[in-house]
Amino acid sequence: MAHDESARTATQARLVIRNIGVLLSGDLGRPILDADTVVCSGDRITAVGKEKDVDITGAAVTIDAKGTALVPGLIDSHVHPVCGDWTPRQNQLGWIDGYLHGGVTTMISAGEVHTPGRPKDVVGLKAMAIFAQRAFHAFRPGGVKIYAGAPVIEHGMVEDDFKELAAAGVRILGEVGLGSVKDGKTARQMVSWARKYGIQSTIHTGGPSIPGSSLIDKDMVLETDADVIGHVNGGHTALPDDQITALCERSTRALEIVHNGNERAGLLTLRTAKELGQLDRIILGTDSPAGSGVQPLGIIRMIALLSSLGEVPAEQAICFATGNTARMRSLDCGLVAPGREASFVLMDKAQHSSGKDLLDSIQKGDLPGIGMVIIEGAVSTQRSRNTPPATRVPELVR
Numbered sequence: 070m071a072h073d074e075s076a077r078t079a080t081q082a083r084l085v086i087r088n089i090g091v092l093l094s095g096d097l098g099r100p101i102l103d104a105d106t107v108v109c110s111g112d113r114i115t116a117v118g119k120e121k122d123v124d125i126t127g128a129a130v131t132i133d134a135k136g137t138a139l140v141p142g143l144i145d146s147h148v149h150p151v152c153g154d155w156t157p158r159q160n161q162l163g164w165i166d167g168y169l170h171g172g173v174t175t176m177i178s179a180g181e182v183h184t185p186g187r188p189k190d191v192v193g194l195k196a197m198a199i200f201a202q203r204a205f206h207a208f209r210p211g212g213v214k215i216y217a218g219a220p221v222i223e224h225g226m227v228e229d230d231f232k233e234l235a236a237a238g239v240r241i242l243g244e245v246g247l248g249s250v251k252d253g254k255t256a257r258q259m260v261s262w263a264r265k266y267g268i269q270s271t272i273h274t275g276g277p278s279i280p281g282s283s284l285i286d287k288d289m290v291l292e293t294d295a296d297v298i299g300h301v302n303g304g305h306t307a308l309p310d311d312q313i314t315a316l317c318e319r320s321t322r323a324l325e326i327v328h329n330g331n332e333r334a335g336l337l338t339l340r341t342a343k344e345l346g347q348l349d350r351i352i353l354g355t356d357s358p359a360g361s362g363v364q365p366l367g368i369i370r371m372i373a374l375l376s377s378l379g380e381v382p383a384e385q386a387i388c389f390a391t392g393n394t395a396r397m398r399s400l401d402c403g404l405v406a407p408g409r410e411a412s413f414v415l416m417d418k419a420q421h422s423s424g425k426d427l428l429d430s431i432q433k434g435d436l437p438g439i440g441m442v443i444i445e446g447a448v449s450t451q452r453s454r455n456t457p458p459a460t461r462v463p464e465l466v467r
């Protein structure tokens with residue numbers, strides 16, 4: 070579905086979403102709000118509350134949620150985009166639009182590493198990062214926001230390179246360890262230069278993903294001290310259990326669990342973080358497209374997996390892919406609160422799920438059915454073409 074950019078950016082039109090059955094905030098400290106109505110102006114949330122207490126007049130668009138749940142737009146913390154809505158890894162078109170139908174409204178690149186002929190010289194890698202940042206800023210399949218332009222550090226980079234990248238609009242590094250820098254000392258130096266100029270970092274954790282990449286163990290991860298411990302559960306090959314628990318215990322950085330990793334290691338990470346009282350560090354990604362393909366439903370599959378097998382209430386598991394990621398990544402989406410980005414997923418339990426309601430169905434391991442996705446105050450899609458059908462779906466009143 071084409072997204073109308075001009076309509077989205079040109080107006081401050083009011084959007085009212087009413088009759089929300091359960092309002093999930095994305096905030097781990099208070100995941101369920103006692104509210105049934107959200108009001109937005111343009112791309113921002115302006116009010117959240119009970120319908121009788123908020124001003125719902127003057128709406129350009131009203132959505133009757135029909136008792137479904139409202140969740141902040143999901144964030145995929147780990148994707149590998151290349152160019153447009155095409156991935157050469159599996160030679161697939163339209164993958165980003167597919168993820169929109171899985172409730173993803175924001176994606177963060179962990180490096181455009183599948184680019185055929187990816188430049189590895191310093192000038193070339195900087196040029197590619199700036200190109201990717203610009204291109205994905207301007208091109209949003211289905212309205213999905215893609216933070217891309219994530220250079221992979223290589224030997225020979227100096228402090229001025231990071232300064233120059235930051236000045237050009239680059240805000241994230243690709244996975245440390247996918248380039249020629251494979252020692253903690255050099256990586257730590259480059260990550261600290263990046264941080265100095267406001268560029269966030271992430272590191273590949275575990276065994277090699279594909280021929281040509283290599284093992285990064287806990288010592289390298291701890292020494293590098295990147296902002297995000299990328300795929301702490303391996304991508305796919307996980308570190309031994311004692312190394313994963315050491316990363317949970319000895320670092321304070323984000324613990325990113327990915328779909329394309331080792332599920333058992335993901336559950337170990339979750340349990341360890343829970344024991345430490347640090348569930349606020351858990352963030353979710355797919356680490357796709359990859360050797361195991363494209364996963365439009367990857368993030369909701371992670372939520373259902375961690376909630377059901379990891380025994381975490383569904384409303385908390387949803388925070389891993391929303392408020393937690395937004396906080397760890399310094400984004401202004403991921404929470405349903407005034408002033409935040411007006412991006413939402415309306416969902417309900419899937420038809421014929423044995424769960425008694427949406428949250429119970431996720432805790433039983435079923436995927437939710439998505440009925441509508443809204444990005445920055447504009448409806449991007451109605452009933453998802455990819456999830457199981459939702460029992461109830463919201464209605465666009467006008």
Ligand SMILES: [Zn+2]
Pocket residue numbers: 244273274278299300304
């Ligand atoms: Zn990786």
